[in-house]
Amino acid sequence: MAASSELNVDTPFLQVDLDILEGNIARISDFAKSSGLVLRPHAKTHKCLEIGKLQLASGAVGLTLATVGEAEVFADGGFDDIFIAYPVWPSEQRAARLATLNERIRLSVGVDSIETAKLLGKAVPGLRVLVEVDSGHHRSGCAPEQAGAVATVAAKAGLEVAGVFTFPGHSYLPGAASAAAESEAAALQVASDLLAKAGIEAPIRSGGSTPSWSSTDSSVLSEFRPGVYVFNDAQQIELGNCSFKEVSLTVSATVVSRHGREIILDSGSKTLGADRAAWASGYGRILGSPEARITALSEHHATVEIPAGELPELGSRIQVVPNHVCNTVNLAESLFVARGGIVQDVWAVAARGRNS
Amino acid sequence: MAASSELNVDTPFLQVDLDILEGNIARISDFAKSSGLVLRPHAKTHKCLEIGKLQLASGAVGLTLATVGEAEVFADGGFDDIFIAYPVWPSEQRAARLATLNERIRLSVGVDSIETAKLLGKAVPGLRVLVEVDSGHHRSGCAPEQAGAVATVAAKAGLEVAGVFTFPGHSYLPGAASAAAESEAAALQVASDLLAKAGIEAPIRSGGSTPSWSSTDSSVLSEFRPGVYVFNDAQQIELGNCSFKEVSLTVSATVVSRHGREIILDSGSKTLGADRAAWASGYGRILGSPEARITALSEHHATVEIPAGELPELGSRIQVVPNHVCNTVNLAESLFVARGGIVQDVWAVAARGRNS
Numbered sequence: 001m002a003a004s005s006e007l008n009v010d011t012p013f014l015q016v017d018l019d020i021l022e023g024n025i026a027r028i029s030d031f032a033k034s035s036g037l038v039l040r041p042h043a044k045t046h047k048c049l050e051i052g053k054l055q056l057a058s059g060a061v062g063l064t065l066a067t068v069g070e071a072e073v074f075a076d077g078g079f080d081d082i083f084i085a086y087p088v089w090p091s092e093q094r095a096a097r098l099a100t101l102n103e104r105i106r107l108s109v110g111v112d113s114i115e116t117a118k119l120l121g122k123a124v125p126g127l128r129v130l131v132e133v134d135s136g137h138h139r140s141g142c143a144p145e146q147a148g149a150v151a152t153v154a155a156k157a158g159l160e161v162a163g164v165f166t167f168p169g170h171s172y173l174p175g176a177a178s179a180a181a182e183s184e185a186a187a188l189q190v191a192s193d194l195l196a197k198a199g200i201e202a203p204i205r206s207g208g209s210t211p212s213w214s215s216t217d218s219s220v221l222s223e224f225r226p227g228v229y230v231f232n233d234a235q236q237i238e239l240g241n242c243s244f245k246e247v248s249l250t251v252s253a254t255v256v257s258r259h260g261r262e263i264i265l266d267s268g269s270k271t272l273g274a275d276r277a278a279w280a281s282g283y284g285r286i287l288g289s290p291e292a293r294i295t296a297l298s299e300h301h302a303t304v305e306i307p308a309g310e311l312p313e314l315g316s317r318i319q320v321v322p323n324h325v326c327n328t329v330n331l332a333e334s335l336f337v338a339r340g341g342i343v344q345d346v347w348a349v350a351a352r353g354r355n356s
Numbered sequence: 357m358a359a360s361s362e363l364n365v366d367t368p369f370l371q372v373d374l375d376i377l378e379g380n381i382a383r384i385s386d387f388a389k390s391s392g393l394v395l396r397p398h399a400k401t402h403k404c405l406e407i408g409k410l411q412l413a414s415g416a417v418g419l420t421l422a423t424v425g426e427a428e429v430f431a432d433g434g435f436d437d438i439f440i441a442y443p444v445w446p447s448e449q450r451a452a453r454l455a456t457l458n459e460r461i462r463l464s465v466g467v468d469s470i471e472t473a474k475l476l477g478k479a480v481p482g483l484r485v486l487v488e489v490d491s492g493h494h495r496s497g498c499a500p501e502q503a504g505a506v507a508t509v510a511a512k513a514g515l516e517v518a519g520v521f522t523f524p525g526h527s528y529l530p531g532a533a534s535a536a537a538e539s540e541a542a543a544l545q546v547a548s549d550l551l552a553k554a555g556i557e558a559p560i561r562s563g564g565s566t567p568s569w570s571s572t573d574s575s576v577l578s579e580f581r582p583g584v585y586v587f588n589d590a591q592q593i594e595l596g597n598c599s600f601k602e603v604s605l606t607v608s609a610t611v612v613s614r615h616g617r618e619i620i621l622d623s624g625s626k627t628l629g630a631d632r633a634a635w636a637s638g639y640g641r642i643l644g645s646p647e648a649r650i651t652a653l654s655e656h657h658a659t660v661e662i663p664a665g666e667l668p669e670l671g672s673r674i675q676v677v678p679n680h681v682c683n684t685v686n687l688a689e690s691l692f693v694a695r696g697g698i699v700q701d702v703w704a705v706a707a708r709g710r711n712s
Contacts, residue, residue: 010424010450010712044655066656068366086656089612089622089671094366112613115670139657140613140620169654256445257468257496264496266445270686271711274630298525299400299682300422300442300711301495314471315445326655330626330687333709353689355627355656356366 007336007343011254011317012267014332016347018339020248021230022054028213028229029058035218040064040083040206042227045326047351048335049077051230062106064225068097069354075105077350083108083206085165085225087116087132087140094356095123102127108162112142114153121157128160130204131195135187136180137169144187148194155200163204163222164191171212174239174279181215184208189220211239233325234285235277249335250287250319251328253302255312262295263312265302267320272297273327280323287319294320363692363699367610367673368623370688372703374695376604377586378410384569384585385414391574396420396439396562398583401682403707404691405433407586418462420581424453425710431461433706439464439562441521441581443472443488443496450712451479458483464518468498470509477513484516486560487551491543492536493525500543504550511556519560519578520547527568530595530635537571540564545576567595589681590641591633605691606643606675607684609658611668618651619668621658623676628653629683636679643675650676 007013032039041055042064052063052074062081065071071082082101088094088109101107102124111117112132120127131150134141142150151161166187171180188205195202208216208224210232216224228235231249232242253267269283274297276283282294283302289310296303302320312318322328329335329349337345363369388395397411398420408419408430418437421427427438438457444450444465457463458480467473468488476483487506490497498506507517522543527536544561551558564572564580566588572580584591587605588598609623625639630653632639638650639658645666652659658676668674678684685691685705693701 008449010447010453012711086622087612087620089610091366091610091671093364097366113670116612119671134615138615139652139654139659254445254447256443256472259490259494264443266442266712269629269631269683270709273625274632274680274683275625276630296495298495299686303495314469315447315475324630327625327630330655331709331711353626353687355368355687356622 009336011252012271013252014329014335015250015252016335016337017248018337018344020246024230024232024246024248025054025058028226029060031213032224033059035216037216037218037221038223040223040225042085042225043074044070045227046230046329047349048347049074049350050347052079067355068094068101069356070351071101071107072097073351073354075101079105081106083130084110085167086110087112089116090120090123098124098127110165111150111154112140114150117150117154117159118157121154121159125158126160128162129154130163130165130206131161131191133164133166133187133191135166135168136183137167139169141166144190145194147191148198151195151200151202152198161195161200161202163202163206164188164195165204165206168207168209168212171209172235172239172277177212177239177241178215181212181217184212185217185220210236211241228325231325234321234323235280237285237321238280244287244290244321247321249325250321253318253320255314255316255318258311258314261306261308261311263304263306265304265318265320266300267302268298268300270299271328271331272302272320272322273324273331275324275327284323285321287321365692367608368627369608370685370691371606371608371675372691372693373604374693374700376602380586380588380602380604381410381414384582385416387569388580389415391572393572393574393577394579396579396581398441398581399430400426401583402586402685403705404703405430405706406703408435423711424450424457425712426707427457427463428453429707429710431457435461437462439486440466441523442466443468445472446476446479454480454483466521467506467510468496470506473506473510473515474513477510477515481514482516484518485510486519486521486562487517487547489520489522489543489547491522491524492539493523495525497522500546501550503547504554507551507556507558508554517551517556517558519558519562520544520551521560521562524563524565524568527565528591528595528633533568533595533597534571537568537573540568541573541576566592567597584681587681590677590679591636593641593677594636600643600646600677603677605681606677609674609676611670611672611674614667614670617662617664617667619660619662621660621674621676622656623658624654624656626655627687628658628676628678629680629687631680631683640679641677643677
């Protein structure tokens, strides 16, 4: 096709560097293999069948997803082993969708309470579940000490209990990754021991996050589920977890206005997403201008403060590294995929917006 | 159809109360009429043809949009008078799209620099433009004092200069609305006088934002372009610009997990958007529980701290008022439209994701 800089597509659009993407996939896959971990990457980051296939080809056993809707899209795309790492609530319609999906593929879902376990067992008999435990992120998940009780009720309700899982999301803080990986392993160990004590043979101990990937304790975990690593993003850069050279997805934007040392790009929160952690330096970063800062974001404007001497011309094309790539991808219909700057393909964000 | 609480659709989804929507549209329309202002609402908020039609039926002269892509969708939907309130950069392909659009409908676009005016005049001769001025929000827009120079170059380049415009986005701060409306009027007056002095007859002085709508100075402005008012949102509540009863769009979510006084909803940043202004009390508000606070947001989880005694059961359906409704709507494919709690229709978010 065309050089991505000459691509006959108006900005803003999302561009993927295939060499970097493949490098990122290989790095994590190699780590999993050398650590003896089963790799089940979280595909909510990319929502893209082509990238899921690259992950399987590189050794992943299956995929993780966040919603039934995402799982339906990937099942339609030929993926036959999916874990929905979420405490899915079995409303009447969702239970019916789960039952259909469970007949088509090898499905597992999360459960984190006795009440939900009972309802889920009634709604989708025989469904495979993992008990979610809270390892310090304080979101969903029961306390590790309750995992045995939840698993016991789940088994009695007719569910197949396959193990325990957690998301160490408290790794998303500068300097926190290694402690988060420690508490992840500790919580999974406690929970897993309680299942064994309750007579439930359920060997899976699943965790993992991109910031903490290299600290993952493979003496405790059996499976890990990083997501962001395929693309990386400004958060991973600022957490010290990757360099600009390991960022495979950027947003192509155009300079539409200039004042003093500020430029305005035509890419705002409706393209980049509005994520900004308290510790972030701005609303994203600029490829090739590490000192530039995105100081403000509207729906269609990014205000960028540029170091003296680097001010680009009006109409220049700039590559923005978004703060949180999962939300960026969820705003787009497609990814323009390039190798060596030449666009090779356009991939659909097939599960975009499938939030239920 | 069905009562929205019994709607056979899995959460999360967006729900619009038609009575409140119509009341919001009428309130602003009445204000425009009684103030002698031309109303050209910003349809980037709803991106929905049906709501645009309600706005025209209620007296709006045409619509404002943010991108060429949005304008194309509304032109396809039969709208024939559109202002793209943005300093559109005339790349080769975008200029061709502008020229096509300009043949189909009465089109105007923003311009804020001499360089862009020259290129735009060459690319789309005869195009109607308004000069964007910065009235204090410090995003795009030239200084009001430069408006005469930009307009002169635009006219010489063969563009039809129709007036000046600004967005007083600095109204998005508690207590700032009235001062923002004052600086809006002052900037438009200066700019408009400079156009007249340069011999350019261009009567439009266009401004307006939802937080500052009631302070709009109709002795200076001729046109106003509020957007958010059709739905309102948590930001408008916390700015003191509306009550919960004036919020017409909510996100239906389900309680999927509970711990102590916290509940977890199945609606996160991929449904609500991640917007959180520094002055916001959280990541949105809860309808019917004004003291509840959304303290954390992940992609598919909202963590809500609930006052003692109000803790809902697992599986309960909760209505979330998003912080910034424009970004919420841009994440969804459709709106479930109800009157008196009974769903009447499903409207497409027709221009969703049309960011270029």
